Amino acid sequence: MTRLRDVVELRLSRTKRVLDLSGGGWVAGFLHLPDGVEMISIRPDELAGAVQPGDLVVDAAPVQSGEDGLLVYLRTIASRLVPGATAVLMTRNAAADLPLEPIERVMGFAGCQLLEIAELAYPEWPAAMVLVGGGADPGEKAPVVAVRGSLARASTAVHDVADKSDEANAARLRAQIDERDLTIARLNRETRNLRSSVRLQLGAALIEAAQKPLSVPRLPVQLVRIWRDRDTGTRTGPTTTVARARTVDAVASEDNQLLGWSNEPTDRTVLPEIFGVVTNPAAEMLSRHSVLRRLVPHEARVALERGLPDLVLIQASALLAPSAWGHTGTPGGAVSYMRALYDMAVLASSHDVPVVVWQDVRLSMTPALADLTRRADLVIGDGASSGAEFSWSPGVSLAAFHPTDKHANDRVLVLAERRAGASVEARIRRELDRAQISAVQQLWSPGLADAIRSHGVALLSPSGSGRSTSVSDLTLASIASGGRILSGPNDRLLGEFPSAVVPVNDPEAAVGAAREILAMPELSAVERRLNLRRIFEYESTPVRLGWLAAALSLRPDPLAERRVTVVIEGATERENAAAIDNVLSQTHPPARIVVTGDKVPDRALDEARALGVEVAVVHSHRSWPAIAEATDSAWTLMWPGTGATTPRGLTHDLLAAAESIRADVVGAGAGLPTETYGRFVETLPLEASLIRREHLPQLGSSTDLRALAERGLRLFAVNDAGSDR
Numbered sequence: 001m002t003r004l005r006d007v008v009e010l011r012l013s014r015t016k017r018v019l020d021l022s023g024g025g026w027v028a029g030f031l032h033l034p035d036g037v038e039m040i041s042i043r044p045d046e047l048a049g050a051v052q053p054g055d056l057v058v059d060a061a062p063v064q065s066g067e068d069g070l071l072v073y074l075r076t077i078a079s080r081l082v083p084g085a086t087a088v089l090m091t092r093n094a095a096a097d098l099p100l101e102p103i104e105r106v107m108g109f110a111g112c113q114l115l116e117i118a119e120l121a122y123p124e125w126p127a128a129m130v131l132v133g134g135g136a137d138p139g140e141k142a143p144v145v146a147v148r149g150s151l152a153r154a155s156t157a158v159h160d161v162a163d164k165s166d167e168a169n170a171a172r173l174r175a176q177i178d179e180r181d182l183t184i185a186r187l188n189r190e191t192r193n194l195r196s197s198v199r200l201q202l203g204a205a206l207i208e209a210a211q212k213p214l215s216v217p218r219l220p221v222q223l224v225r226i227w228r229d230r231d232t233g234t235r236t237g238p239t240t241t242v243a244r245a246r247t248v249d250a251v252a253s254e255d256n257q258l259l260g261w262s263n264e265p266t267d268r269t270v271l272p273e274i275f276g277v278v279t280n281p282a283a284e285m286l287s288r289h290s291v292l293r294r295l296v297p298h299e300a301r302v303a304l305e306r307g308l309p310d311l312v313l314i315q316a317s318a319l320l321a322p323s324a325w326g327h328t329g330t331p332g333g334a335v336s337y338m339r340a341l342y343d344m345a346v347l348a349s350s351h352d353v354p355v356v357v358w359q360d361v362r363l364s365m366t367p368a369l370a371d372l373t374r375r376a377d378l379v380i381g382d383g384a385s386s387g388a389e390f391s392w393s394p395g396v397s398l399a400a401f402h403p404t405d406k407h408a409n410d411r412v413l414v415l416a417e418r419r420a421g422a423s424v425e426a427r428i429r430r431e432l433d434r435a436q437i438s439a440v441q442q443l444w445s446p447g448l449a450d451a452i453r454s455h456g457v458a459l460l461s462p463s464g465s466g467r468s469t470s471v472s473d474l475t476l477a478s479i480a481s482g483g484r485i486l487s488g489p490n491d492r493l494l495g496e497f498p499s500a501v502v503p504v505n506d507p508e509a510a511v512g513a514a515r516e517i518l519a520m521p522e523l524s525a526v527e528r529r530l531n532l533r534r535i536f537e538y539e540s541t542p543v544r545l546g547w548l549a550a551a552l553s554l555r556p557d558p559l560a561e562r563r564v565t566v567v568i569e570g571a572t573e574r575e576n577a578a579a580i581d582n583v584l585s586q587t588h589p590p591a592r593i594v595v596t597g598d599k600v601p602d603r604a605l606d607e608a609r610a611l612g613v614e615v616a617v618v619h620s621h622r623s624w625p626a627i628a629e630a631t632d633s634a635w636t637l638m639w640p641g642t643g644a645t646t647p648r649g650l651t652h653d654l655l656a657a658a659e660s661i662r663a664d665v666v667g668a669g670a671g672l673p674t675e676t677y678g679r680f681v682e683t684l685p686l687e688a689s690l691i692r693r694e695h696l697p698q699l700g701s702s703t704d705l706r707a708l709a710e711r712g713l714r715l716f717a718v719n720d721a722g723s724d725r
Contacts, residue, residue, distance in 0.1 A: 004030040007118045007128050008088050021059035028058055029603025032581045053084030060090045060125060071106050078110035083134025090125040122610040201226045272310040272549060272556040275303055277325055279318045285394035289541045289558055296324045297337045300344040310554050312348045315358045316366045338368055345372055354552045378551060393473050395544040396535055400449050401477040402660040411439040412486060412514050413455035424488030427507035435511045452478050457517050459486045476539045482528045484517055496534060499527040522675045525719040529653050536656040562655055563591040563633035577601035579639050580608060588652040591633050596621055628696040636696060640687040647722025654690040657718045665705055666690045669717025678718040682709050
């Protein structure tokens, strides 16, 4: 999350004066000026003659690149910069949308150099230009422009006519995109209305009867159902309130005998509800972060008739024997199962429920799934199977493989995920078997999580053969639990987790390498935290479900449990401003900031709002009911005092531990052994502790959390949370 301060930090250390042209000094407030730097708010027409060498001029460009006046504005600012002065100008355009060639020419004729264009995290101001006075002779174009956060820009020769044409084309394309978006929205509304009409449902029933004569006996039942539901709104799809509110009381009692999960409550704003035809391993991960309803052939249609999920997920490997859907994808196999699967997909589509096909095996193994794949809203794969639009897997549920204290044995855990006989991993496995230092674990057996946690080293096969860039979920699970990986060549695995991966290129040297790894000390707490932080951010199950929800525009947010509200209790406005600056520097940004008391730093809050972070003020000190009411996040972090800078990874590490350990309160621990990731404790300090929102009203006036432990809540301390060393 790049902020304006990150762009000018080095220059700010040598600056004595900041000239703010924005009015009110709100841009300078983004910089959190250190002591000894004077902030002067002036108007643009007063800039001439006021700039001195060493000054820093800050402003927000009032116009976009597609509008007249941007180049005039830039030339006005650049012509007033003296040698040694710097200007930082935020723009409403992204770095890639700025007309660099015309800007460089204007800077050159003004005797100024465009030094850098940086991408910012502010939605309203996504980029900033850094200008240096005296950087070029008048009439000479500045030779180099660094675009931070983007690839290096290739040098091209563009004529004036081409520049003007590009700007006109960009404006025309923006207008066409706006018109297209309006048309799409109108067509979506018309489609929803059409699908909810009785006429369309009646026509679909008749067409189905004509195409499938065997379904004619069911036609009267379908017609009666359509007639009864014509005024209830239950057929209008998942986007309507009435359809979502449909209850199980309206369904015959005999259906409850088929669907035992019918009466379970569901929080549809956080946990997505999935009707799934999935394998046991996938269900183990998905069920921890969603409401998963696993379907069997005889109840698939009944399930969709009685309730509308957020999505239907069909896993190709779940259609293979010996599952309940075995032989479904095989031509001439379980024909009735394939018909039930197809009818379920058609019924889901008629209710606007997206159907996702997860093609995690070769297409040749499930050829009968081809028709369903063409009807699906989204096709995903495992990175190795063909026919998939995107690579996807459920990821790792950290709660199943939490990095508690490991007591590793003297064996290498072998989990051969792909049994390719010529692969490097398979040859390594044979060498370990001969040396009798391997322990084979059945894939996704009930004791798999315990087996991974009890082994310090695991051999997995994420690549098959040759040098690979794929990483399997089981590999990530072993790393998340604090173990090391003995693997064949895999550049991505080694690059992302260098402390936990030992590659072996020569299988004949595998035994010696394995003995050396087994003799190594366990990973340190900081190594475990850094590995867990990356898995938490990119490879965990909530992140994978969040990607699905975003791709399908679903209402539930699987990442809502990671929202954090930070409570700041500074005694002065300056302390609050410093605390807000530390909060915004965290690698995991908060969803909301609550400032208690009356010392509210308005300029510091301006940057928080620009970053999209909500801000609330509670005009009382430690009024826990009021703070809980001002908090809409699952977690609340009591920010440490302002005496020292807080580590940038504090929020990241506390949230990763909370998701892994399932504790009620997670705090930063000190004095623990180096190899210890963390442990449950009887008390924690109030500051730097992550507390569930529902427990806030139970806090008293004490500065520690012993009272919560006495109430039966679980407190967990993370060893040196936030530190990178």
